[in-house]
Amino acid sequence: MAIPVSKPLSLSGLLSEPLPDPLALLDIGLPAGPPKPQEDPESDSGLSLNYSDAESLELEGTEAGRRRGEYVEMYPVEYPYSLMPNSLAHPNYALPPAETPLALEPSAGPVRAKSTARGEAGSRDERRALAMKIPFPTDKIVNLPVDDFNELLARYPLTESQLALVRDIRRRGKNKVAAQNCRKRKLETIVQLERELERLGSERDRLLRARGEADRTLEVMRQQLTELYRDIFQHLRDEAGNSYSPEEYALQQAADGAIFLVPRGTKVEAAD
DNA sequence: CACTGATGTCATTGA
């Protein structure tokens, strides 16, 4: 009894405190069986009892706050065994564990041994469904189309808390699949982006090489131009037979292709 | 024991 139940076990107390392990509740609802040790593997959610797990037990997250009340209501119901799936349709079918202060009898409390691990028989929701005597399998709860799902719900007289659990199971199940798909997409996106990165890296290398090549070509052409200038200016003479200085004069080509020798700093006019 | 990837869950958001 590690859950300190110092407060009076009132309904309000139930509403404000996480309920103990649903499988502890299961013990109450089941026909007398062999006495279970407190650490009965089945009685644990499979997770250690930290805060999130504690609240995940039965009152899972939001519902703990938002719908907690629904789990507390309990209407005794006679199950139409004839309607039930074979595995569940038997006279021993017990009502869902009464959601009464009795349920507060903790199976072990916050320091319960971590006896079940992920992967042990049944998911947490499957165990919750079992504990709450949900008369149909969780995979149906999760995978049935909306209409079929509603039809299924209509076939059984469920308590409010059972209904709430079933809806949560469906929501969690759907979200679990959505999360799996989401992660798959994310990984695919990463792979795709890595490929794109590789492609762009290659493209960058190619462009860098092309630029180097162009730079080299440009340098060669500059040298050729310099030599050409030198050659031309070596042969150019003014009326007095003096050579022109390449520092003071430049060669320019007009639009019509004619070549002019002009003082640097001036521009050849367009020829008509 | 710390780290990391996988998985489940919850809250939120946009369609």
Place this chain on the structure above:
DNA sequence: CTTCAATGACATCAG
């Protein structure tokens, strides 16, 4: 307005 899928964030577990 309600429902639901997608997704970020967090917790837990296993290796």
